[in-house]
Amino acid sequence: MKFLCVDCDRQMAFEERELPGDGTLAAVFRCPDCDRMTAMLTNPMETQLVSSLGVQVGGRTVPAANFEGIRSEVATGSEEAFVESPPSGPVRWNTDAVERLSHVPSFVRGMVKKIYNEYAKERGIEEMTPDIMDRARSDLGLEGM
Amino acid sequence: MTPKIRTYHEVDEIESSLPGQVAEAEGRVGARLASVERIVGVMSGKGGVGKSLMSAAIAASLARAGRRVGLLDADLNGPSAARMLGISAPLREDEACGVEPARSASGVRLMSMALLLDHDAALRWKDPVDAGFVWRGVQEREAVRQFFADVDWGALDVLIVDLPPGTQRLAELHGLVPDLDGAVAVTIPGRASVDAVARSLDLARSRGLPLLGLVENMSGLACDECGALTPLYEAEGGVDLAARFDVELIARLPFDRRLAAAADKGAIDEWLEGGGRLAEEIARIASRVAPGGERP
Incomplete structure (x- = not known):
């Protein structure tokens, strides 16, 4: 199209x-x-x-996360499917951002975290905050996630 | 007069096409599998013939022999490999490297939908519109693609793909993994199974897909005491199929209550440890699947 x-x-x-x-x-x-x-x-x-x-219509703005399609599309994913992975990469998450991420269901948390990390890395953002998360949601069209 | 509007193929200033994204995603499968020496499907047109048990037993047998083995349970709606190998969630993941496969006691690396779903929950997809029939096939293919591409399989001697029942499944796998090395077909002796497996073999042949051989499962019931075999079916389906399709009948395996019980308990490794004639037969099938095994 x-x-x-x-x-x-x-x-x-x-x-x-x-x-x-x-x-x-x-x-x-x-x-x-x-x-x-x-x-x-x-x-x-x-x-x-x-x-x-x-x-994605218009092309991908950040690379796909692991099992992105499965995590986005499966309705019966287990909350115990994944172990919480330790922080990695150049982006620091401040306490408020970590707390907010903890409210994301664990089945999709790893995917969501990677999307935010990629968003920050591409923009040279060193610290993840709730404001950055809001901006990423808006810029990436994640409101429905 | 309105100027002529360029056609779709004449407009290519910006490339963000959906087909391009699909091709890029499928390219990640090839990149991930570059460190896998051999990829083999285990198939049957018919459900309930012991295909998943065969896949798990072959994988465990190879792992016990020191091979680096992966098992991809592509039966998304009836996953059973995790139970048979005694594996449960949770999974670990690394943002950069991918999702780590779960491991059995003998070292089989496994990915299965069973590890991702709530206990006893069916695989249900989010359907904002009650028209799942439109995209169900696409969702399932995409999930299997992610099992290949997003799992950190590492270097493997062989990756076994346990296919769900259905005539088209091997062809679908081949579409996703063009470098597929071959497939082992599993049947039971009865005519209902033979009819379904024949259709699978016919399709595989018509597409030029390589068949490593045929296994006839449940050929008889072995006596716990003396090992004497009582036939379970009147037909000799494996023999017939092998002759009709000129495929080697690698093995005819009896139903073994101890193996069935071991699979239920997730104790296939322990069962293999006990040895015996059936374990040797499975090791022989496994040797055909592993690198160095015969290719058609």
């Missing part, structure tokens, strides 16, 4: 993605020449079909 700005004859670039949590998806594309924007809205069935493939 591609979006073409007819006036400029230019392919529109992916701008942002939003998952409002009702199964739908909004992806915004912008023309690099005239800045015209258009939004692609998918219904829950279309959204599910795409996410089942483990792909």
Whole structure:
């Protein structure tokens, strides 16, 4: 799927993605020449079909986490499936961020943590805080997760 | 007049295609399996023939012989390898390297949906729309892909893939793992099983998929005292299938109550330790699966 700005004859670039949590998806594309924007809205069935493939409309902004598709799609995952992994990598998590992460179900916690770490690493952020987590959720369209 | 609008294939200024992402994800399977010397599927068109028990016993036999063995339980809806090998969660993971496979007492590295699900819970997918039939196949294939790509299998002599029942399963595995080295088919002597396994073998042959051989399970019931064999079926399905498809019948194995009990208790390793003729037969099948075993 591609979006073409007819006036400029230019392919529109992916701008942002939003998952409002009702199964739908909004992806915004912008023309690099005239800045015209258009939004692609998918219904829950279309959204599910795409996410089942483990792909993201507009392309991936952070690499896939381990078992990302399984953790995102399985409804009966065990809370005891994974051992909490020790902190690793260049991103420090402050106490408030760790506390907030602890509220994420353990079946998906490792995946969510990796997504936040990748987000921070790509932006040169050294410390994870609840504010950074909020920003990542917004920028990556994680509202539905 | 409206100017001609370029077609999809004429527009390629920005590459973020979904097919490209799928190809990239499948490429990670190949990268992960680069350190695996041999990949072998254990298949049957029919359920309930002892395919998973065979997979677990072969894997344990190889591990006990010093081989580095992985077992990927691709039966997402009826996973049983973890129970048979006495393995339970939790799993460890490393963000960079992947999810560590669980290990049996003999060292078999295992990944199975059983390790990820709540006890006794069925595998249920999140379905925001009640139309799971549309994407169920995609979700299951993607889950198996992640079992290959996201598990830190390490260097292995052989990775055994326990396939779920179904005629198409080997072809699906081959689509995901083009470097598949071969498959062992399992049947029982009865005609219902033979019919289903024949269809699987026919499909495998039509796709040019390599068959390492056939195992006939439950060929008879062995007497606990003297070992004498009482046939369980009138038919000799394994012999018939081997002749029809020109596949080697590697072994005809009796139903063994002690092995069945050991599998229920997660004690296949201990059962193999006890030795005996059946354990030797399984070791012989395992030798065909391991590197250096015959390839078609």
